[in-house]
Amino acid sequence: MKKGWKIALITLGSLVGLAVVVVAVALWLVFTPAQLTKIVNRLASNYVTCDTHFGRVNLTLFKTFPDAGLTVNDVYVVNPTEGALSDTVAHIGSLTVGVDVKRYLKGKEVVVHQVLLDGVTASLYTDSAGRNNYDIFPKKEKKEKEKKPFSLDSLPDIDLKRVSVSNLDAQLLNDKSGMQAEVTDLDLNVTGTLAEGRVDADLDLQADKMMLTTADSNGETKIYTVLDEPNIDLKAEGNLDEVKGQLKLNLKKGRFNDMINETLQTSKHDLLTLTAPFEADLENSRWSVDGGKVKIDDYALDVDGTVQLKKDTVPMTVDVAVATIDSWQVEPLLDIVPEKYVKFRKGMDLDAKVKLQASAKGAVSKDSKPLINATAHIADGRFYYPKSLPYKVNKINGDLTASLDLSKGGKCSAVVERLKAHTRGTDVSVKGRADDLRGDMHIAADVKGALPLEDIMPMIPEKLKVTAQGDADLDVRADFKMSQLKAKAYEKMKLDGDIRLKKLDAKYNDIQIQSPDLNIAMQLPAKEHAGKMGDVHLTSGKLKVENGKWMADLANPNINVGINNVTKEQLAAAFEVALGKSAATLDSNQIDLSSLSLKGSVRFDSTQSNTLKKYNPKLNIQVRNGVVNTTALPEKLYLNEFAFAYMPKEVQIRNAEIKLGRSDFQLYGTVENLEEWMDHKEMLTGDLNFTSTYTDVDELMSMFSGKGTDPDTLEQMRQEDKVAKDANPFMVPKDVDVTLHTHIRRSVAFGNDLGDLAGAVTVKDGTAILDQIGFVCKAATMQLTALYRSLRPNNIFVALDFHLLDIQIDELLDMIPTVDTLVPMLAAFNGNANFHLAGEGFLNARYKPKMSTLLGSAAISGKNLVVMDNNSIAQIAKLMQFKEWKDKDNKIRIDSLSVEMTCLRKEIEVFPFLINIGKYQLCASGKHNLVGDCGYHVELLKNPVMAKVGVDIKGSLKNPKITLGEVRYADLYKPQKNGDVEKRALEMKRMVREALEKNVR
Amino acid sequence: MVKSENDKLMKRKFAIWMVLAAAVLTLTSCKEKEKELVLDPSQFAGLWVKTNNTYEYWRFNSSSMTGITWDETPDPDNGEPEMTEEESNLAFSWSVERNIVSFVWHGLMENQSVPKYYYITEISSAAIVGEDEVGLPFTLRRVQ
Missing domain, CATH: 2.40.128.280 (Lipocalin)
Structure with a gap:
């Protein structure tokens, strides 16, 4: 472009120089047109190397008044050049030069005041070798001139009062640079002077069209510019160091490559209007605009500022401010923006009124760029882009500022002073700033909003299956860097937000959440949980969470969670949960509680399959007034107080006050290896203290009958054992080793009232053990050691070691009817006795003893017993000829009794024992079986006549045959006379008693 | 007369003791036979x-x-x-x-x-x- 103008100016200058020659000749030699024409034509060859032709030459006074002028018509400059569009380089219809007459007459000084050209056509051409068809002047010998830097002082005084070019059509073709330019119907009018360092000029340029194209070495168009009806008006006056003026520029239409789209082309507005009052310091190359206005189509800007051009080592500096005069309507503005810059608009409805203010200040150099500050005011905006937001956003209002330091290492920032938007029922406001826009963007923002949740739903992917109703109030403050966001380094980000949900009714997959008010407070980094990445604090008056299977209805939940490592493989969280009156259900199971407090942490480890190891919970839980209603239990389970702490290796039950059915108990202690037990690597171990004011063992046994084993395994075992459906024996859990240290004030077991029950109950790998449980029953002190091992439902091993001290015999038989079966003769005695029983055997699924497996021994000892008179005793007494063996009250009294017996399968064997009845001493022994057959022997050892009588009792137990028998035990208690039989009997008796008494505390 | 009744009673008791003694001797005899078996x-x-x-x-x-x-x-x-x-x-x-x-x-x-x-x-x-x-x-x- 500049080069084209340069060529045009050179051409013009050449023509002016030619005119000056003509005028000089005319003034000095010829005054008639004919003479003047001849002279000019002859002299032209001296100054121009190509063919020229001058038409009529006239002197004129009126056209150039008050100057004297010389007019030349039809000036042709012909310089045939290959490649040029025309042989004629230029044709000037009329060339007039006005000369200052006064100065000529006074001092023979030729001073040109006016140059007027009309009807100019030019065709300038440069071939690919750089030869120009307008090189028409003789070449002068080149003299080495000392190059001097350009200075305004070096400019000659110019007193050109008027330069006028009319109807100029010019073409320029440069094959070397690939440039082509064309000017059509150009009018130029310049008036002014440059003298003694002062300029006073007025330039007015109009053209019908100006065109410029350039191409690269391949012929591809680089620049294509067309200016339709350009109009330039430039006025300047003043000293060269302080020129003031005004530039006006108007361009009706135009093109610049593809930057001017069709909408702009067809706009009713002018393409560009510029009005720029300016001041210029030409000495120092500083230009200022004050009150300038630029208008592109219908968009007007105020422009003010100063440009200081580079001088010596001082770089160019700018201090420019622009501002929109009125609000710009964005939608039509975007219509005139080239399409390649607004492709994002496809499918989008975007509009707003925007006011802009911007300034650029600073040096412009390779290493430095001016600092740009900008503000934007947005009003009445609207936005609709269904692909990202399926509803319209309107009432967009806001103020934004930006500060851009585009120099190397400079910082750029943007501030959203306020930004509000509304959509349907949603109001959102944003406030914040973004720093370091060119680098690691740092964003600090405050987002506030009130929105119906259903407005969010369209933005949530359908595959998430989320629905929500309700209203949300947002107040979120965030402070983070983009690098942190990309790296998901949330632990380095700051977030402080409150989300208040009202009338929440949301559903995610099968989970439904309802709450009249739910507040969620978030904090990054965590303040309440030291060392954690963030806090989440959830509070509500009421929160209900449910799916088809379970439900939790929570009153006043207060859940405070500290989270760490959100995106890492290990998610960690610490939390405090407080619930008021709440309820939860799972299928037909329900738990109600008046309060719950939970404090603890979890650390998620995705590499683990074990649920506990996967979450690594550490929990402190306290439940008050809980009621568990579960199908697993026929009665409600009341948790009056339940406090426990869970740690990876152990569970500490600090206090569990439980009521179940008629039983109440308090539990505390430790359970260990829960995680390893779930992986079937180790047994679950526990050591618990169990205290109770009342425990109904029968009821508890009934409740837990058949429970405690993996359901699939149990069912398989039941099928293999062909167990009837109504038989549900208690199956002791396997892989469990738990000991309960019990102290029960009062209990009912097998229909018996028991008191002060104390001892250890152990459940160990399928076996339940009562270890030396002491208790009081029917005023007797008792001790029981029992073992219950559920090998199979139909094969349950039970072992007992039972000691009853000082118990009424009739009460003993009442308490344990089986004793009467085992020792039928005991029913004949009345009084207090000590009873020891050790036995074992198997039960079937209905707890029915398998008689063939019974093995046991028992011992009964007592003093001052009364023998209940009956037929059998009377017969024995008769056979032994007892006399005066009854007391005065007709009762039979025994001083002491000590009996040992054994049971093997269905056979009971009573070892020889002594009975002292008054003056008589008897020894008895024998066997009977559970079928009812017996074979006993009673022998009189001491009597007043020293007779030895033996009586055999055989046959049916109920109706035995009692006959005299042989004497066996005459020497039984005389060690020196003992034979083998006596020794064996005594040894067996000793063995049984010692074994029985071994476990008595 | 009384003495005679006492004598009769004494004779009867003696007879009973004799029977018992014979029975004891008989049983003892049986056991002695069993002892002849030695178990391996x-x-x-x-x-x-x-x-x-x-x-x-x-x-x-x-x-x-x-x-x-x-x-x-x-x-x-x-x-x-x-x-x-x-x-x-x-x-x-x-x-x-x-x-x-x-x-x-x-x-x-x-x-x-x-x-x-x-x-x-x-x-x-x-x-x-x-x-x-x-x-x-x-x-x-x-x-x-």
Whole structure:
């Protein structure tokens, strides 16, 4: 472009120089047109190397008044050049030069005041070798001139009062640079002077069209510019160091490559209007605009500022401010923006009124760029882009500022002073700033909003299956860097937000959440949980969470969670949960509680399959007034107080006050290896203290009958054992080793009232053990050691070691009817006795003893017993000829009794024992079986006549045959006379008693 | 007259004591015959079944002098045997002395000791015949 103008100016200058020659000749030699024409034509060859032709030459006074002028018509400059569009380089219809007459007459000084050209056509051409068809002047010998830097002082005084070019059509073709330019119907009018360092000029340029194209070495168009009806008006006056003026520029239409789209082309507005009052310091190359206005189509800007051009080592500096005069309507503005810059608009409805203010200040150099500050005011905006937001956003209002330091290492920032938007029922406001826009963007923002949740739903992917109703109030403050966001380094980000949900009714997959008010407070980094990445604090008056299977209805939940490592493989969280009156259900199971407090942490480890190891919970839980209603239990389970702490290796039950059915108990202690037990690597171990004011063992046994084993395994075992459906024996859990240290004030077991029950109950790998449980029953002190091992439902091993001290015999038989079966003769005695029983055997699924497996021994000892008179005793007494063996009250009294017996399968064997009845001493022994057959022997050892009588009792137990028998035990208690039989009997008796008494505390 | 009645009574008592003495002598004689049998533990080794309860099995190990018994009587509820050898609790230790075999059952419970002994009157590779101290029979038939 500049080069084209340069060529045009050179051409013009050449023509002016030619005119000056003509005028000089005319003034000095010829005054008639004919003479003047001849002279000019002859002299032209001296100054121009190509063919020229001058038409009529006239002197004129009126056209150039008050100057004297010389007019030349039809000036042709012909310089045939290959490649040029025309042989004629230029044709000037009329060339007039006005000369200052006064100065000529006074001092023979030729001073040109006016140059007027009309009807100019030019065709300038440069071939690919750089030869120009307008090189028409003789070449002068080149003299080495000392190059001097350009200075305004070096400019000659110019007193050109008027330069006028009319109807100029010019073409320029440069094959070397690939440039082509064309000017059509150009009018130029310049008036002014440059003298003694002062300029006073007025330039007015109009053209019908100006065109410029350039191409690269391949012929591809680089620049294509067309200016339709350009109009330039430039006025300047003043000293060269302080020129003031005004530039006006108007361009009706135009093109610049593809930057001017069709909408702009067809706009009713002018393409560009510029009005720029300016001041210029030409000495120092500083230009200022004050009150300038630029208008592109219908968009007007105020422009003010100063440009200081580079001088010596001082770089160019700018201090420019622009501002929109009125609000710009964005939608039509975007219509005139080239399409390649607004492709994002496809499918989008975007509009707003925007006011802009911007300034650029600073040096412009390779290493430095001016600092740009900008503000934007947005009003009445609207936005609709269904692909990202399926509803319209309107009432967009806001103020934004930006500060851009585009120099190397400079910082750029943007501030959203306020930004509000509304959509349907949603109001959102944003406030914040973004720093370091060119680098690691740092964003600090405050987002506030009130929105119906259903407005969010369209933005949530359908595959998430989320629905929500309700209203949300947002107040979120965030402070983070983009690098942190990309790296998901949330632990380095700051977030402080409150989300208040009202009338929440949301559903995610099968989970439904309802709450009249739910507040969620978030904090990054965590303040309440030291060392954690963030806090989440959830509070509500009421929160209900449910799916088809379970439900939790929570009153006043207060859940405070500290989270760490959100995106890492290990998610960690610490939390405090407080619930008021709440309820939860799972299928037909329900738990109600008046309060719950939970404090603890979890650390998620995705590499683990074990649920506990996967979450690594550490929990402190306290439940008050809980009621568990579960199908697993026929009665409600009341948790009056339940406090426990869970740690990876152990569970500490600090206090569990439980009521179940008629039983109440308090539990505390430790359970260990829960995680390893779930992986079937180790047994679950526990050591618990169990205290109770009342425990109904029968009821508890009934409740837990058949429970405690993996359901699939149990069912398989039941099928293999062909167990009837109504038989549900208690199956002791396997892989469990738990000991309960019990102290029960009062209990009912097998229909018996028991008191002060104390001892250890152990459940160990399928076996339940009562270890030396002491208790009081029917005023007797008792001790029981029992073992219950559920090998199979139909094969349950039970072992007992039972000691009853000082118990009424009739009460003993009442308490344990089986004793009467085992020792039928005991029913004949009345009084207090000590009873020891050790036995074992198997039960079937209905707890029915398998008689063939019974093995046991028992011992009964007592003093001052009364023998209940009956037929059998009377017969024995008769056979032994007892006399005066009854007391005065007709009762039979025994001083002491000590009996040992054994049971093997269905056979009971009573070892020889002594009975002292008054003056008589008897020894008895024998066997009977559970079928009812017996074979006993009673022998009189001491009597007043020293007779030895033996009586055999055989046959049916109920109706035995009692006959005299042989004497066996005459020497039984005389060690020196003992034979083998006596020794064996005594040894067996000793063995049984010692074994029985071994476990008595 | 009174003396005569006393004499009669004395004679009657004497007669009774004489009868008893004769009976004692007779029984003593029988036992002396039983003592002639001397048992060898190896004779017991193997599996036996009670002759009066063909579900009741006895297995003797003569090297360790241990054994086990179990009863496979069908459970009336489901017909399954009450007990199997593998699950039986009735393990015992045993010993022999002359014609007496003694057992001590220990069961599965600690400190359990139930002793028994039987007088063996006849033993062969096919059968063991004996009785307890009150005369109840103890008879086994070899199975293996």
